[in-house]
Amino acid sequence: MTKAAIQFKHVQKRFGDDLVIPDLSFTISQGEFITILGTSGSGKTTTLKMVNGLLQPSAGEITIDGRPLSELDLVQLRRHMGYVVQQIGLFPHMTIAQNIAVVAQLLHWNKEQTSQRVRELLQLVQLNPREYATRYPSQLSGGQQQRVGVARALVANPPYVLFDEPFGALDALTREELQHEIKRIHESLADKTFMFVTHDINEALYLGSRVMVMHEGRIEQFATPAEIVRQPATPFVKKLLGTVRQNQELWGQQDD
Incomplete structure (x- = not known):
């Protein structure tokens, strides 16, 4: 049922x-x-x-x-509970990896667990971790930023x-x-x-x-x-x- x-x-x-x-x-x-x-x-x-x-x-x-x-x-x-909005709301002074990891930090995950999850999610939204993890939001297109927003919403496996x-x-x-x-x-x-x-x-x-x-x-x-x-x-x-x-x-x- x-x-x-x-x-x-x-x-x-x-x-x-x-x-x-x-x-x-x-x-x-x-x-x-x-x-x-x-x-x-x-x-x-x-x-x-x-x-x-x-x-x-x-x-x-x-x-x-x-x-x-x-x-x-x-x-x-x-x-x-993941939440994705039109404005995305990425922090401009933080890298893409740091932006995705915000929820993980709130949940007190360790560094290794957080890094692994960030890599998994970047791959899921089809952004190569080696290429995008260390970039900043201003270096991404609108569509790429929205992919990051989706990745961030999925961090805690909601x-x-x-x-x-x-x-x-x-x-x-x-x-x-x-x-x-x-x-x-x-x-x-x-x-x-x-x-x-x-x-x-x-x-x-x-x-x-x-x-x-x-x-x-x-x-x-x-x-x-x-x-x-x-x-x-x-x-x-x-x-x-x-x-x-x-x-x-x-x-x-x-x-x-």
Whole structure:
């Protein structure tokens, strides 16, 4: 039986008088790659930030591995939960190896264990350790920096990795390359649960084993990419799919 990894049970989120998440319930199984798709203001990043306790729900319950988030030590939780954001946040005065090793230092790993893990992760994200370990962030391209951000998020071998629009600032070719890379990484890591926020429907459909489509703080549809394309559940989902079909029609016209 598939293990429930993350559950939201009638979760609400308010910012002052503004109710941005009215009533959110869903279950994510261990090992899934979930993409959360929505326009700006849909509540997708708010949802992601409630998973690792950066934001607290105003009502309802969130459980991680069956345990209420409210009962967990959030500092320890975050140290064992990878988090990758668009801004990356590499320390400019530290080498790539030192940037990746930040979490390992917080966990008091010894030097040998840390160095070995850094090498493993640089190889995983396809950056040659001999070439890149001693470089500084300013010496890397945006795509290379984002690979380092992914490596850093994986240091403690976390069961969960959260991605908040990590490729949004990258050019189209680099973005496509990293999409293939992050999918390969997930497939190579046993039982890791990925949650990936994006506003790009093509990215969501390509990466997700299931796609959660959000609009105005509610789930419009939560299904496999094939199910969403074949049978959109609401007019909003159908409209989103329409933007993809428009692009396909445009390219078809260019071939005439």
